[in-house]
Amino acid sequence: MILGEYDADGHGVIVEITISDGQHNENVPAVLDTGFTGFLMLPVSLAGGFRFAPLDDRIVELGDGRESRLDACEVIVSWHGKERAVRTFLALRTQALIGMKLLRGSLVTLELLPGGYVTVEHAG
Numbered sequence: 001m002i003l004g005e006y007d008a009d010g011h012g013v014i015v016e017i018t019i020s021d022g023q024h025n026e027n028v029p030a031v032l033d034t035g036f037t038g039f040l041m042l043p044v045s046l047a048g049g050f051r052f053a054p055l056d057d058r059i060v061e062l063g064d065g066r067e068s069r070l071d072a073c074e075v076i077v078s079w080h081g082k083e084r085a086v087r088t089f090l091a092l093r094t095q096a097l098i099g100m101k102l103l104r105g106s107l108v109t110l111e112l113l114p115g116g117y118v119t120v121e122h123a124g
Contacts, residue, residue, distance in 0.1 A: 003015065012032075013110060013118050018086065030080075032098050032120075038060075040085055041090040042088055050075075057072060080121075107121045
């Protein structure tokens with residue numbers, strides 16, 4: 001089970017995930033973003049400390065409707081007790097975002113009160 005909280009300002013549902021390049025691991029706070037259809041998005045500033053395998057770049061539509069070309073790489077994420085290699089976009093101005101592809105197959109429970117609990121459990 002992955003645990004987190006609804007932030008005190010009411011702006012996001014935040015859980016902690018572990019990311020890796022196969023040699024270096026880091027725990028990262030990440031926002032559950034149901035409007036993001038990919039797996040994972042990380043800030044470029046965070047990715048600089050890793051040696052993620054590059055994949056390609058893509059033009060993507062951002063949450064505000066703008067289009068941007070983002071680099072994609074392979075990131076290993078610990079998810080429901082297993083390590084998964086997932087396509088991850090790197091963006092200049094963002095928090096770490098967990099998208100719907102990574103959440104697929106999960107049961108997400110939210111207590112939408114400042115500081116409320118969040119759980120992400122494997123549903124299958």
